[in-house]
Amino acid sequence: MRLALCQMNATVGDIAGNAERIREGRRGAAAAGAELVLFPELALTGYPPEDLLLREDFLTRAAAALRELASEAGGPVAVVGFPERAEDVYNAAAVLAEGRVHAIYRKVYLPNYGVFDEQRYFQAGSAGAVLDVGSHRIGLTVCEDVWEPGPPATEEALAGATLIVNISASPYHAGKGAERERMFAQRARDNLAYVAFCGLVGGQDELVFDGHSCVIDHTGETIARAAQFREELLVCDVHLDRAAAARLREAGHRPTARSPGTAAARILPPLPARAHDPAASPVAPSLAVPITPVEAEVYAALALGLRDYVHKNGFGHVLLGLSGGIDSALVACLAADALGAERVSAADLAASAGGVPAEAGESSSLSVCR
16 A cells, blocks of 8 residues: 655644645645545644634634545545534544545544643544555554554554554654654554554644654554654555564454454445556655754754744744843854744844843843734
């Protein structure tokens, strides 16, 4: 199966703009011959939409945009993150195929620690779900669902899924990409399944999303990896028959070792095999090298966060108040690298204070203007 992961930069509240990015990503995946394309968690609304989720008009516009995306003919099967308004609101993944919203999966585990507040806004889904695309059985998960070592991923694997896809908005901290990748490798080995992680990228207020999307085979080896801190369409061929063959040697993973109906994962309506030329040349997967050392990674994260904060809030220029210390030099370099020198001006705080030297440890300030 040829798989595409659209690592996109969504803006909270910009449903029309995010929908256009999804549209472009699906076209790119189609041009690459992908049979399945993934988009991040809540890609349609941006993450985290917070109190916008308490507005019926916002949820209605998101649902209308999703239906419009689904109605556009052609292209691979798409898995798109969106907020589903049903009897409650769910953090959901929609399967778009054959001109309609074919199926919906609801996130099971809602994080409520650190920067997360999902239990305030969402109701939890009840179980995993698997989708057949031709002969391939795929398990669906959203972000936190695969961080847990058991269900829903284990349910889906026991139901026969040899590929577990995970759409995510996973906030960055230093070393997060490597930490995340190690966890996915363990899940792949535990379930004898390929794992495909499609992560959000970009800055949103105080959060930064690093992307670092990846595909890991059933042995835990990373076979494709997107770059950090920038948008990318990652395309990869996955050989799911290899995972199925490995399960024949592991009795606990063989469907015949279970009684019918014991797997708790929902079986979604199947889809026919997607058009794919078996004679087509294999795609050479990208395997981006993570940024090192960690100080360089953190600097890249800060630059992205600053750039998107300025851009997404519509600011045209920034004004720095410089104290003359090392912190001032770092802030000036960061602003120039993130925005371009032509969008940055500086004022000497010591001069404006009558030539009094800045105190040791005095912080620089940054103001933004339209």
